[in-house]
Amino acid sequence: MILPKAAQMKDSLYEKWRLFGLHGIPLWTTLLLMFLCLIPSDLVGISRFCPTVGLICVYYWSLKRGYIFGYISAFTVGFFMDVLSSSPLGINILLMMLTVFAVQWPARYFQSASFSINWFIFAVVASGVFVLKWLLLSVYYKLLISPNEIMFNYLATVLFYPLVAAINTGIQKLLPQERINE
Amino acid sequence: MVRRSVLLIQTSELKILLRRLFIAVLFFCSIFFILLSTVDSPLTSGINKAALRVTGPIMQVVEYPARILHRAYTYLYDISRIYMDNRELRAENKQMLILQNKVRSLEVENQLLSRLLNYTPPPEANFISAKIIAESSDNFTHILFVYIGDEAVKKGQIVLGEESVIGRVDTVSGQYAKVILVTDINSKIPVVVERTRARGILSGDNTEMPSLIFTRSTADIQEGDVIVTSGVGGMFPAGLPIGFVSLLQSNEIKVETLADISRIEYVRIVDYGLSAEQVKIFDDSSESGADER
Numbered sequence: 001m002i003l004p005k006a007a008q009m010k011d012s013l014y015e016k017w018r019l020f021g022l023h024g025i026p027l028w029t030t031l032l033l034m035f036l037c038l039i040p041s042d043l044v045g046i047s048r049f050c051p052t053v054g055l056i057c058v059y060y061w062s063l064k065r066g067y068i069f070g071y072i073s074a075f076t077v078g079f080f081m082d083v084l085s086s087s088p089l090g091i092n093i094l095l096m097m098l099t100v101f102a103v104q105w106p107a108r109y110f111q112s113a114s115f116s117i118n119w120f121i122f123a124v125v126a127s128g129v130f131v132l133k134w135l136l137l138s139v140y141y142k143l144l145i146s147p148n149e150i151m152f153n154y155l156a157t158v159l160f161y162p163l164v165a166a167i168n169t170g171i172q173k174l175l176p177q178e179r180i181n182e
Numbered sequence: 183m184v185r186r187s188v189l190l191i192q193t194s195e196l197k198i199l200l201r202r203l204f205i206a207v208l209f210f211c212s213i214f215f216i217l218l219s220t221v222d223s224p225l226t227s228g229i230n231k232a233a234l235r236v237t238g239p240i241m242q243v244v245e246y247p248a249r250i251l252h253r254a255y256t257y258l259y260d261i262s263r264i265y266m267d268n269r270e271l272r273a274e275n276k277q278m279l280i281l282q283n284k285v286r287s288l289e290v291e292n293q294l295l296s297r298l299l300n301y302t303p304p305p306e307a308n309f310i311s312a313k314i315i316a317e318s319s320d321n322f323t324h325i326l327f328v329y330i331g332d333e334a335v336k337k338g339q340i341v342l343g344e345e346s347v348i349g350r351v352d353t354v355s356g357q358y359a360k361v362i363l364v365t366d367i368n369s370k371i372p373v374v375v376e377r378t379r380a381r382g383i384l385s386g387d388n389t390e391m392p393s394l395i396f397t398r399s400t401a402d403i404q405e406g407d408v409i410v411t412s413g414v415g416g417m418f419p420a421g422l423p424i425g426f427v428s429l430l431q432s433n434e435i436k437v438e439t440l441a442d443i444s445r446i447e448y449v450r451i452v453d454y455g456l457s458a459e460q461v462k463i464f465d466d467s468s469e470s471g472a473d474e475r
Contacts, residue, residue, distance in 0.1 A: 038316035083233035090215025
């Protein structure tokens with residue numbers, strides 16, 4: 001009688017760990033994409049035309065799988081965005097968490113919306129994030145940062161959304177639908 | 183049964199409350215980090231160093247396949263151009279030989295004049311070559327990550343591209359260093375216009391062309407003037423080229439850097455024997471410089 005119960009417990013523990021590992025995939029792939037964007041431009045051949053991949057991924061995953069990509073994941077992505085740049089620590093963390101906050105609350109209304117609507121909503125959310133970042137950095141440095149460069153970065157981010165979203169959609173298909181029982 | 187269901191409801195409510203509290207703590211942490219960054223805190227510097235130690239090897243692994251592919255492409259491209267390159271190099275070699283003779287005679291002349299003036303030459307600088315492993319392409323930030331191996335590199339040391347200044351070392355952790363480029367908003371370098379010796383500060387503003395600020399309105403500056411380090415502040419030695427004036431307006435002077443950062447694979451980190459105090463003084467002065475604005 002004891003052996004089957006122990007085996008059952010072992011199975012359930014294994015299942016929990018398996019789900020935990022699978023649920024971590026969005027965060028790991030986001031970080032990997034961020035690192036890929038850091039490949040030196042002498043290798044890529046394109047100078048400074050890289051989108052803010054972290055923002056795209058945070059938006060995508062918090063919209064599609066909010067229960068596995070929440071504030072902790074956004075905090076981690078923001079933290080790496082900060083340490084991999086010269087921005088003051090905390091700015092990107094705050095912005096990524098605000099993105100999750102802005103997306104998760106109305107997510108149920110446009111979760112099943114068409115791709116073009118999601119793209120449009122992303123453009124709106126990203127514009128808010130970029131304007132806020134511009135304001136925060138301008139206040140931090142006590143200097144009005146040129147909006148032209150930021151505009152260019154924003155456009156690159158919006159234009160790259162379909163590509164990053166397509167990669168994330170492929171990853172999403174591999175993920176299980178079930179949640180970890182608390 | 184009723185008691186059990188009440189208990190369950192209370193537990194789930196407590197879970198929601200704890201979750202909300204945890205989210206609030208995360209928001210508070212991010213604001214705390216921002217406030218902490220405004221002062222030169224050892225905590226933020228420690229976090230940055232620890233993060234660089236972790237991310238450095240990952241960046242190196244990610245860069246490796248891209249580097250191999252690029253080398254293969256360059257190899258094939260070079261083979262296709264070998265005949266043309268050879269002809270160009272022969273012509274260049276002839277000119278270099280003429281220049282070499284001129285340099286030799288100038289060197290002798292320089293030594294004679296130095297002896298006449300009783301001039302004490304400055305100590306020779308040591309340098310190490312470091313490979314670029316990552317580059318932040320974000321328009322909010324202009325930085326490089328380099329692999330320094332076991333070499334002793336310190337914060338504040340100057341970083342040269344092929345022949346001109348491209349930035350300075352910001353963080354060193356383990357075998358990796360973060361380099362702030364001259365175009366980054368955190369970069370402030372005391373400079374002079376080579377032709378007229380007019381002084382100013384080359385200030386990065388996250389655009390491709392940094393601005394020349396704090397120059398006299400009467401200073402004689404023209405487009406094409408070469409900008410070199412002034413040596414003021416003791417951070418950088420004097421006379422190192424950085425760029426040239428490319429845009430001259432009544433309220434703005436823009437400088438184009440000599441180095442094309444997008445084409446640089448290796449950088450030179452130069453040690454001019456700067457002390458930690460000098461680095462600190464420079465940090466303080468650049469911060470107060472930013473405050474003045």
